[in-house]
Amino acid sequence: MILTMEEFRAYQPEKPTFALFGHPIAHTMSPELHALLFAASGKDCTYFAVDVPPEDLAEAMQIASEKCGGLNLTIPHKKAVFDYLDAVDEAARDLGSVNTVHFRDGKAIGYNTDILGFSGSLEFDGIDPKGKIAVVCGYGGVSRVMAYHLANVGAKVLITGRNLAKAKALRNELRGYLPEADIDIMPATQLPRATEIVVNGTPLGMYPHEDGTPLDKLPVGTTYVFDAVYNPPLTTIMRLAPGNAKTRNGLLMLVLQAAYAQTIWFGTQFEQASLTRILRLLAGDMAKKRLKTIYGKSNIVLCGFMGSGKTTIGRKLARALQCEFIDMDDYLEEREGKKISDIFAEVGEEGFRDIETRCAHEIADKTDCVIALGGGAVLRAENVEQYKKNGLLIHLNTPFYRIVQNLSRDTSRPLLQGDKEKQTRLLYNRRKRIYVSCADRSVSGTRISEIIDSIFNAI
Ligand SMILES: Nc1ncnc2c1ncn2[C@@H]1O[C@H](COP(=O)(O)OP(=O)(O)O)[C@@H](O)[C@H]1O
Ligand SMILES: O=C(O)C1=C[C@@H](OP(=O)(O)O)[C@@H](O)[C@H](O)C1
Ligand SMILES: [Mg+2]
Structure with a gap:
């Protein structure tokens, strides 16, 4: 369900209510995903998306503090929301990005569960980045989250992309937060053969430009490819992975960031089996949509x-x-x-x-x-x-x-x-x-x- 600002102003909560703010917001899977998570933990709550243009964020935050237990934020509000928060957790502060808000005791507290979605995905796949060379493609919001986590847990991080000046700016910033971290930039053509982990935070390869890829070939040592994109489910860069490498798209990260948001709001701990079931339901929904839109x-x-x-x-x-x-x-x-x-x-x-x-x-x-x-x-x-x-x-x-x-x-x-x-x-x-x-x-x-x-x- 997607509400306009006008509908959100008029909304009268009958149950504990949570919302996603974004602009544009038409393609979000969050209402469906949170409904599945509520059902899995036996909660009777409402979750909807609100199309909040940037100029309405202040008002939307005020309404939310009165009507909602918590929020998720997506583009373009993850940074702008800082102005309306009383406190933020450490990762959210370093990343300059909040995707989850909890209204508690009259205060609005900001968190970043995107990073937990990423670290949880690696854990789910049994990947320990410590000591490994990890290449991060891109320097936007998601790349920043992934590079921060990889550097923080002791990977040797190499940021790559078409614009190395931007990669350098991200490297310098992350070095400021994580002075001990091993983090540098590298042109795509010079990635070391020993690179084991490749992650993509760019939109290259995303529907409808599915042939796009941030790298034309992967280092021979690659054992794990993570792509934050999940439409298509198997992106071009995932297809480039050597036969024995594991690949993972961004749908699990989406599920886990939502699950961690509910952990923040309610303290809920989800079983791995219910998360896997929800992941498969979403993947099925995506397959149905693609069957119609792409193949007719x-x-x-x-x-x-x-x-x-x-x-x-x-x-x-x-x-x-x-x-x-x-x-x-x-x-x-x-x-x-x-x-x-x-x-x-x-x-x-x-x-x-x-x-x-x-x-x-x-x-x-x-x-x-x-x-x-x-x-x-x-x-x-x-x-x-x-x-x-x-x-x-x-x-x-x-x-x-x-x-x-x-x-x-x-x-x-x-x-x-x-x-x-x-x-x-x-x-x-x-x-x-x-x-x-x-x-x-x-x-x-x-x-x-x-x-x-x-x-x-x-x-
Ligand atoms: N991947 C699988 N793992 C375990 N058992 C399987 C698997 N695929 C099929 N089976 C078993 O093989 C048998 C034949 O499968 P069936 O679905 O009838 O095949 P088909 O319809 O293609 O002839 C069934 O007993 C089924 O449970
Ligand atoms: O391969 C075939 O020619 C046949 C397969 C059978 O179906 P299953 O493939 O489900 O066994 C059934 O249609 C019939 O026995 C003929
Ligand atoms: Mg049969």
Whole structure:
């Protein structure tokens, strides 16, 4: 929910109320995110965003002190809000940036939980920056937060960017706050090979300019890439990471800064499992939005070999996205009133494929659902065309040994009956080429939750 100043003036709180001030504010995820956090900790509170133009900040702060328990601030208010605070914590003071306010005992206290969101993300990923070379791309607000934290915990920080004079200004400022810190500037072309951590605080790579990147290649030693951008979920710089490096986008930082704000307001401590669940819900929402805005589609259609996990993962994916799930094998069996194995026995594989094609036509106009196909449903180009009308076609690229494991106790798939491992492997290799060429994306992973994350990242 987004309020105008006028609506905020008229607002009468019925519950403990919290708000985000920003300008512009149209794309914020904070109201949705805080609602999920309130629900996770059993709190009945209101949270909305207010579009506060810079000239109205003084009045908005006055109203908030009367109506709100606390606030979050975003662009362009993180610095300007200092004028209306009675105290600020140390990181907020050094960073010159407040993103969280707590109204307590008639006073307004400012905090910076962005830095906690960043440090929490590193902790979540098991990254200890101490003694490591960490490159920070950019010198704006987020870069400053990340460079400050990395330097403060003992990383050797190198700030880089197109404008080294700005990088130098940030370095000098941070050296002033952290005299012991190891912090310098470096042109992008001279980054040491031993650099382990790369973080991006620039908007380069953000939707809609997704090809942008602050670095054209990453140092060979890179083991961790953190990008404060989260739309797209897999940015160009994350894609440049060496195969064995971990990558993380800014969505977790967003979730954690909000969680820490609630810790400041209420003392709430969130379980890692509920934060992970909330992170996945937001990632799902983002995937749904991207599906519409970028691809003009609203279905996710899963293809892949028998036993690759289409039915199982599709059902869980639909639950995560809170949308309808259709399993095409179930649909077909229900339509025919027969088991697939009986259909194969009665009319053979070609007869079965004809029914499959009729089903593809019947389903093609559905919207907002996850559809799990049968393993052979993409063998006919006509079917692929139907499913792609409203859907992004995603191939579950499950390795053969995994499929053998998944189907070891299965007796329902006619094409697998008898001792057919050798033939099945041949079929697998033949089909794989078809899946890869017809699908919009191929994803892989071990655990089901990991595969769902890969699907979100692929959109
Ligand atoms: N990533 C996975 N981890 C563990 N079990 C899996 C995984 N993917 C699939 N399975 C199991 O494999 C079996 C076959 O999966 P299913 O979803 O029916 O595949 P498909 O619909 O692609 O034929 C099911 O018992 C399912 O629970
Ligand atoms: O690969 C195939 O040709 C088939 C796969 C099956 O679906 P699953 O992939 O869900 O097992 C089912 O449609 C039928 O047995 C044919
Ligand atoms: Mg299935």
